[in-house]
Amino acid sequence: MxxxxxxxxxxxxxxxxxxxxxxxxxxxxxxxxxxxxxxxxxxxxxxxxxxxxxxxxxxxxxxxxxxxxxxxxxxxxxxxWNLFDPDVLRWLLERPASVPLLRQFHQLRRAIEPTAAGLAAQTADAAGLAGIADGLVRMQQAEQGHDDPLEADIAFHVAVLRASNNPFFAQFRDVVGTALRFSIQVTNRIKGGTADVAAHGAVLAAIRDRDADRAERAMLAIIDDVSDLIEGSAGGGPRA
Amino acid sequence: MxxxxxxxxxxxxxxxxxxxxxxxxxxxxxxxxxxxxxxxxxxxxxxxxxxxxxxxxxxxxxxxxxxxxxxxxxxxxxxxWNLFDPDVLRWLLERPASVPLLRQFHQLRRAIEPTAAGLAAQTADAAGLAGIADGLVRMQQAEQGHDDPLEADIAFHVAVLRASNNPFFAQFRDVVGTALRFSIQVTNRIKGGTADVAAHGAVLAAIRDRDADRAERAMLAIIDDVSDLIEGSAGGGPRA
DNA sequence: GAAGCATATTTGTATGATTAATAAAACCCC
DNA sequence: GGGGTTTTATTAATCATACAAATATGCTTC
CATH class of the missing domain: 1.10.10.10 (Winged helix-like DNA-binding domain superfamily/Winged helix DNA-binding domain)
Structure with missing residues (x-):
């Protein structure tokens, strides 16, 4: 063996x-x-x-x-088990791809990221805003083939987590990174995400406007969009 | 030395x-x-x-x-640092009580627990429901001095996390436990929580009714209540 | 000055001996 | 036999020592 x-x-x-x-x-x-x-x-x-x-x-x-x-x-x-330990998280994903696990990841993202966006709208400083803006720029450049769309997307979401000014939220960067990287394996019909850039821009705009509620809703829309993709891909696979 | x-x-x-x-x-x-x-x-x-x-x-x-x-x-x-490691979490709290840390804890609870309640409404099995109901009973008994109100409260919230049927949410039991135990040190003017029992009962009822939306709102109300205590007599939370 | 070399420092690895904890078996007394 | 006690075997825990590998620092050399 x-x-x-x-x-x-x-x-x-x-x-x-x-x-x-x-x-x-x-x-x-x-x-x-x-x-x-x-x-x-x-x-x-x-x-x-x-x-x-x-x-x-x-x-x-x-x-x-x-x-x-x-x-x-x-x-x-x-x-x-310490599921949020980066090593444990990675080991979990290295076992045969399971759609249920991916769904659980996105349930977690759905809870965390909108709130993080709301907090960012309330508390983000100049550096935090700059980080988010930078992530958005990378996504725009990726749209034209000048950057990796997946890494740009991750950078944006991680920047929002950081901008929340709450170390507990910042801790989820590994989760978001692995979840997104893993998503693309399962739902590999994800394209550059042309429509996504606009949605992400809406989040940044809301945060800049210090509109926590709008930021939350905008982020939630993005994540629910991805969740739909996952549930769609489950058509060929087992559904819990 | x-x-x-x-x-x-x-x-x-x-x-x-x-x-x-x-x-x-x-x-x-x-x-x-x-x-x-x-x-x-x-x-x-x-x-x-x-x-x-x-x-x-x-x-x-x-x-x-x-x-x-x-x-x-x-x-x-x-x-x-692995903030969600139970040891690290405990060490964080053993240093002189800091209200900012407590606030960050509750921002996290605010993100996690309502979603967990919503998931529980969608997916909780008989055992999960029984666990929540048991927590509520303990709170009722604590009201009459037959149980520890703090531990009963923790048991209820942990039961909801478990009932979400998502191991990532269940992972937050330590966070919730420490946050609640710590809250009582800082805001030691917490009473038995007579009004709380009704609010918690509302969460259980919504989950039983499989009404995810109502469950989310009910749980959010509970947490915002505690958050208000932490903020002192400061104005209500920035929630629309 | 740049490239290469020597050296000192600190973690990494290996091994053997001994101690402490403890579950399971053996035992003993009634 | 049954209930409690003692022995025993197993395994991790601890200590001590020796040597190897990595690498920053400073020195040498050209």
Whole structure:
């Protein structure tokens, strides 16, 4: 079963082991079989116990594992996982594409981003506005093939999160980034998004006008637009 | 000198070191002075290098630290911290009470919980409904002194998050718990919440009726109520 | 001055020995 | 037998030491 022994990048042995093991856990590799003991992990991966222990500690810190003497190291129930940890988030997406997960992502975006836009309208400073404006410019340039449309879109949404002046909202940049990147894999019929640029411009305008309500509605419209795409693509796939 | 050497609970040495060091980082103890090297940490805390390294790895996993050979271990910029990590969240709150942080918490709740209530109205199963109903019962009993009003309140809100059937929303249970517990410290003029029970009952009723819109509005009303308390006697929220 | 080299510092890795926690089995007393 | 106690085996936790790898800094050389 060397199926999960993919290359696994990483600066050092500990990070490599962290990657492969984290991915294995999230993909349910240890759903039935017991998680290996410290010594087994070490010999199995040809690394020292130090490396093993440190990787296990990192996975523990992310909520994936729990270790106690005599009990051994065990996988924590999924509810304890730190889903907003960038690594965990990435591992979640590296398993076979699931439309349900994508839908859950967008339910979250639907809750977060309109409110963030509203907050930005109330509190954004010059730098925040400039960041959003810059994202919009990139989208316009992408329209003419001078920039990557996906990255430009992400930059815009992340800029809004930042401009909310609330670190908790800013924290969602990884979620938005992964959700958007993942969307394009599933609903790969997304074009440059000609209509989108106008909608995004409306958000910026509302924020500039300090009109929180309008900003919220404009952002909500954008996200619901994407959500429709997702639900549409579910036609060929399983619907929850 | 020994100001930050508080007891620091924990099952083992590594967790104790994790606790004290994490708290120090979050409270800005290393804002100016450089973060100690591995050897310094070990001797300073009278523990072995293994313990030190494992604690540092856990803090790295939570986004607080970054270590590279020759460069040493350095504190990451605050934007990289995993704010939704339960430990980080707790350390944030253990520093002197800050009303801005509490306000940011409630801005987040305002974004999350109404949407969660709406989702619950659409997707909650029998178990989910039962959980919410149970929370409401606890609140009613707390009204008569038969339960802890704060814990009952938390139980209700967490139950709604769970009933949303979206693991990302369920993840916010720690945030809601800490935010509520923290609120009571700051706005300690909160009473049993006689009026609250009715408002919470309205949320449950809307979810039972599968009326997502009403559920959202009802939950929003509850949170804005608390937000008003935080803002003091300041004018109502900027909500149209 | 620019390119390359030496060096010192710090984390990374490996290994062996010992200790502590604890679940399960063995035991004992009634 | 049954209920509590003791032993035992297993596993993580801790400590100590040695060496390797990475890399910023400063020195040398041309």
């Amino acid at each position: 060397a199926e999960d022994d993919r290359p696994a990048p990483g600066r050092n042995l500990t990070h490599r082991l962290l990657e492969t093991t984290g991915r294995q856990i999230v993909t349910g590799h240890y759903a039935e079989r017991p998680f290996p003991t410290e010594a087994e992990l070490a010999t199995g991966h040809r690394v020292s116990r130090s490396v093993t222990r440190e990787a296990v500690k990192m996975l523990t810190a992310k909520g994936l594992l729990s270790a106690r003497p005599r009990l051994g190291t065990t996988v924590q129930p999924e509810a304890r | 020994a100001e930050d050497d508080r007891p620091a609970p924990g099952r083992n040495l590594t967790h104790r070191l994790l606790e004290t060091t994490g708290r120090q980082i979050v409270t800005g103890h290393y804002a100016e002075r450089p973060f100690p090297t591995e050897a310094e940490l070990a001797t300073g805390h009278r523990v072995s290098r293994s313990v030190t390294r494992e604690a540092v790895k856990m803090l790295t996993a939570k986004g607080l630290l970054s270590a590279r050979p020759r460069l040493g271990t350095t504190v990451q910029p605050e934007a990289r």
